[in-house]
Amino acid sequence: MSVVTVQLGQCGNQVGLELFDVISNDAREAQRRTYGSACYDRFFHQTTNGELEARAVLIDMEPKVINHSMTKAAKSGKWRYGEKSHFSQKQGSGNNWANGFCVHGPRNKEVVEELVRREVERCERLAGLMPIMSVAGGTGSGVGTYVTQCLRDTFPKSFILNHLMWPYSTGEVIVQNYNSVLTLAKLYRLSDAILVHENNTIHRICSQLLNIKHITFSDVNRVIAHQLGSVLQPALTQDSYGTYSRNPLGIDWQVRPPSNFERTRGLPTHNFNRSLANLLILRGKDVYSAETGNFEEPALYTSWLPSNEAFNAWKSTVPFDKYEKSATLVNNSQSLLLPLDNIVEKAWNMFASRAYVHQYTKYGITEEDFLESFTSLEQVISSYRHLC
Amino acid sequence: MTQSVVVQVGQCGNQVGYRFWDLALREHAYVNKKGLYDEAISMNETHTNLAGGSVQAVLVDMEEGVVNQIRQGPLKDVFDSTQLLTDVSGSGNNWAMGYMTYGSAYREQIIEKLRKMAEHCDCLQCFFLIHSMGGGTGSGLGTRVLRLLEDEFPEVCRIVTSVYPSEEDDVVTSPYNSVLAMRELSEYADCVLPVENQSLMNIVNRIRRYSGKTGSAVRMDSTVISGHGGLSTGEKPFDAMNNIVANLLLHVTSSARFQGSLNMDLNEIPMNLVPFPRLHYLVPSLTPLYSLADVSMPPRRVDQMFSDAFSKEQQLIGAEPRHSLYLACALLLRGDVGVSDLQRNIQRLRPTLPFVWWNQEGWKAGLCSVPPFGHTHSLLALANNTCLKATFSRLKERFMKLYRKKAHLHHYLHVEGLEQSTFSEAVSSLSSLIAEYQQLDNTKDRVIPNAPRLSIAT
Numbered sequence A: 001m002s003v004v005t006v007q008l009g010q011c012g013n014q015v016g017l018e019l020f021d022v023i024s025n026d027a028r029e030a031q032r033r034t035y036g037s038a039c040y041d042r043f044f045h046q047t048t049n050g051e052l053e054a055r056a057v058l059i060d061m062e063p064k065v066i067n068h069s070m071t072k073a074a075k076s077g078k079w080r081y082g083e084k085s086h087f088s089q090k091q092g093s094g095n096n097w098a099n100g101f102c103v104h105g106p107r108n109k110e111v112v113e114e115l116v117r118r119e120v121e122r123c124e125r126l127a128g129l130m131p132i133m134s135v136a137g138g139t140g141s142g143v144g145t146y147v148t149q150c151l152r153d154t155f156p157k158s159f160i161l162n163h164l165m166w167p168y169s170t171g172e173v174i175v176q177n178y179n180s181v182l183t184l185a186k187l188y189r190l191s192d193a194i195l196v197h198e199n200n201t202i203h204r205i206c207s208q209l210l211n212i213k214h215i216t217f218s219d220v221n222r223v224i225a226h227q228l229g230s231v232l233q234p235a236l237t238q239d240s241y242g243t244y245s246r247n248p249l250g251i252d253w254q255v256r257p258p259s260n261f262e263r264t265r266g267l268p269t270h271n272f273n274r275s276l277a278n279l280l281i282l283r284g285k286d287v288y289s290a291e292t293g294n295f296e297e298p299a300l301y302t303s304w305l306p307s308n309e310a311f312n313a314w315k316s317t318v319p320f321d322k323y324e325k326s327a328t329l330v331n332n333s334q335s336l337l338l339p340l341d342n343i344v345e346k347a348w349n350m351f352a353s354r355a356y357v358h359q360y361t362k363y364g365i366t367e368e369d370f371l372e373s374f375t376s377l378e379q380v381i382s383s384y385r386h387l388c
Numbered sequence B: 001m002t003q004s005v006v007v008q009v010g011q012c013g014n015q016v017g018y019r020f021w022d023l024a025l026r027e028h029a030y031v032n033k034k035g036l037y038d039e040a041i042s043m044n045e046t047h048t049n050l051a052g053g054s055v056q057a058v059l060v061d062m063e064e065g066v067v068n069q070i071r072q073g074p075l076k077d078v079f080d081s082t083q084l085l086t087d088v089s090g091s092g093n094n095w096a097m098g099y100m101t102y103g104s105a106y107r108e109q110i111i112e113k114l115r116k117m118a119e120h121c122d123c124l125q126c127f128f129l130i131h132s133m134g135g136g137t138g139s140g141l142g143t144r145v146l147r148l149l150e151d152e153f154p155e156v157c158r159i160v161t162s163v164y165p166s167e168e169d170d171v172v173t174s175p176y177n178s179v180l181a182m183r184e185l186s187e188y189a190d191c192v193l194p195v196e197n198q199s200l201m202n203i204v205n206r207i208r209r210y211s212g213k214t215g216s217a218v219r220m221d222s223t224v225i226s227g228h229g230g231l232s233t234g235e236k237p238f239d240a241m242n243n244i245v246a247n248l249l250l251h252v253t254s255s256a257r258f259q260g261s262l263n264m265d266l267n268e269i270p271m272n273l274v275p276f277p278r279l280h281y282l283v284p285s286l287t288p289l290y291s292l293a294d295v296s297m298p299p300r301r302v303d304q305m306f307s308d309a310f311s312k313e314q315q316l317i318g319a320e321p322r323h324s325l326y327l328a329c330a331l332l333l334r335g336d337v338g339v340s341d342l343q344r345n346i347q348r349l350r351p352t353l354p355f356v357w358w359n360q361e362g363w364k365a366g367l368c369s370v371p372p373f374g375h376t377h378s379l380l381a382l383a384n385n386t387c388l389k390a391t392f393s394r395l396k397e398r399f400m401k402l403y404r405k406k407a408h409l410h411h412y413l414h415v416e417g418l419e420q421s422t423f424s425e426a427v428s429s430l431s432s433l434i435a436e437y438q439q440l441d442n443t444k445d446r447v448i449p450n451a452p453r454l455s456i457a458t
């Protein structure tokens, strides 16, 4: 089962690079051959002269970052990107989602689709597609959304997981909340699962847990790659009978409440984080004796999904990324409510004054498009807020 | 790689442009010598062009003097004759002459030259127009060129550096010319970086006073003030002032010319700093200017640089943004300044600066690793700020003083193609610009609640 990664924009191409680096190192040092080869099969294919080539397509509207990532991968001596698996133009999308979505995306549709198709055809079995991008800039967010839409059309049955980087709350892109709102509203409908990392949170991990003094994007990206890797690397589920056969992306993350469900209970208290579903991944020593009962507590979950369905555990006795033991939690819960609400609130305040809107309408999206995006995110917020 | 074309119009435009190219060439020569380039950058076409002799510029003046000097001076090999356009008699400090008479006469030739330059570019990203507001050619023909750019290259970003006249300018008609030009700037520029001669003069005088003192830290060979050591020799009256403007442009273009950890594309400037189409005037401030660095710079000095950027003395126009309302603010850093310096200083300064309620986090930053020659680091702040209301109101008053008496009006009305309505339209364009700033400024000390959110049927 293989995953085709699509790296978009500066962030996508920088995070993707670190991810493949972590994965290839982990696979090489794995004590079990089955683990190593399952992992290689997932993320790399071998060229005729035995080199490892990432199952990835690199896309940006400017050349610098892609050149850098390609060179750096080649210099590692361990793996590289496909010679022809990248596409760039001369000039970025200038932090403008509309420029990415309405101009650069459609203009380069054929080339990008062809690159992805080629990569998909190299897979014996396709587990899914994974676009990686930030939501704040112009290319990752705008072109990324457009490309996801094309992938949805071309591969209607394939699993699509979007990995999204949420922006720092201040200091980089002033229109980041608009770009985020436009991206999230569209992806919510297109994608099977959206995996989110927040730059602020990862930055805090770097400063407070890792004690890094002068934090760079490279530090931040290593943490992200480590977390992502531990989710995506081979692991065993209860029904996988000792072989790494499970689809690494293929859990049903889009849990939806039954349509006729009555909202009878009151609003949840603020400090309680109700989950729709949790996935716990344990790796390394003692994974089979680890006590996970607390995660199965029914009170954590909604009343309409029993905890044995809402909770999943994947395990692997192979230590990950040199850690003797590790645990990773992927959490579909109300914890994203606050950051999402924040983004929508800031963007909405800006929109109330129609500030910056002309920069977007210039490229062909309308005020109604904005309103539609706001409406659908308000709906998402409301559903999460009223989970019970 | 993307390229930009500099279009310098009129005496002031060409003199400032000259300082820009002189310093830019010097900066690149220095950087090459030190081997500061990484591989990616040595491929950079802007750089090869700079060093290889052909520079992306179009020089326009309706007199010959300044352009001839450039042609005979040390940079003579840098420009070739296809890039130059001159006439002999000038526009006589008359906007209408520049805009109408010369604008119509030279329209085709100018377009031709611009197209030629554009063809040299692999990916043309931006036009930089440099001109003064007070005379006839820069102001009139300059803004006509701006309009041609909009017609011919609608997708290419237009950033204008406009030198505004001092209150006691030699040119009597400068308020007319400035207000007539402003209407064009408001309509056709993506961004305007206004600079006032009075402010430049004040800064230069302060630097001279400092450097007069013995043991002062000011290095006179620094590019900020002196052209000395550059390719040209001998200083002309405006040189020191023009160097400041040239440095402003060096900063704005640094991300396109050199490597950096946080690149800021030129088209990201209007995207992030211009919330409403006409409010695209960005107040520049440049630091350090006179409190120059010694070479080993403790972090305290970096923080000082950030603070200075928001003080009145460092603004390149006579205004005080700190006491008005910020709509957005960009920090363009050069040299050994890191992301953590940036974050720390934004957090430190943020509480002291009023930002409009819907853009409380309205900061944009760029980091370019190569500092200006003679510095370890420097900062250009570009503020979209309502303080411009006062600047523009003063200009309007000066205009009205003449206009009420119809003083000198006949010089303009004689010019073919100019109607009296041009004047009234220009004033009302300026008035409505002032009103837009005023309206936003009115929200400054008010506590404005969040906009009521969309309610969703659940």
Ligand SMILES: Nc1nc2c(ncn2[C@@H]2O[C@H](COP(=O)(O)OP(=O)(O)OP(=O)(O)O)[C@@H](O)[C@H]2O)c(=O)[nH]1
Pocket (backbone or CB within 6 Å): A008, A009, A010, A011, A012, A014, A015, A060, A061, A092, A093, A094, A095, A096, A134, A135, A136, A137, A138, A139, A140, A141, A165, A166, A167, A168, A172, A173, A176, A199, A217, A218, A220, A221, A224
């Ligand atoms: N974690 C992480 N975030 C990044 C990185 N690079 C950029 N970002 C974040 O991404 C956002 C900016 O988007 P970019 O990815 O740089 O933009 P882009 O997709 O290239 O789009 P344009 O440059 O506007 O065409 C900001 O929120 C940054 O914090 C990175 O390497 N790691």
Ligand SMILES: Nc1nc2c(ncn2[C@@H]2O[C@H](COP(=O)(O)OP(=O)(O)OP(=O)(O)O)[C@@H](O)[C@H]2O)c(=O)[nH]1
Pocket (backbone or CB within 6 Å): B009, B010, B011, B012, B013, B015, B016, B061, B062, B063, B090, B091, B092, B093, B094, B132, B133, B134, B135, B136, B137, B138, B139, B163, B164, B165, B166, B169, B170, B171, B174, B197, B200, B238, B241, B242
């Ligand atoms: N900062 C600066 N200001 C200048 C310079 N040259 C002229 N000025 C100012 O520009 C205004 C006059 O405009 P000029 O640029 O001389 O005029 P022009 O564009 O050549 O137009 P005409 O001479 O009327 O054809 C006045 O406000 C001068 O103070 C210069 O080199 N630097």
Ligand SMILES: [Mg+2]
Pocket (backbone or CB within 6 Å): A009, A010, A062, A092, A093, A137, A139
């Ligand atoms: Mg980019």
Ligand SMILES: [Mg+2]
Pocket (backbone or CB within 6 Å): B010, B011, B063, B090, B091, B135, B137
């Ligand atoms: Mg002149």
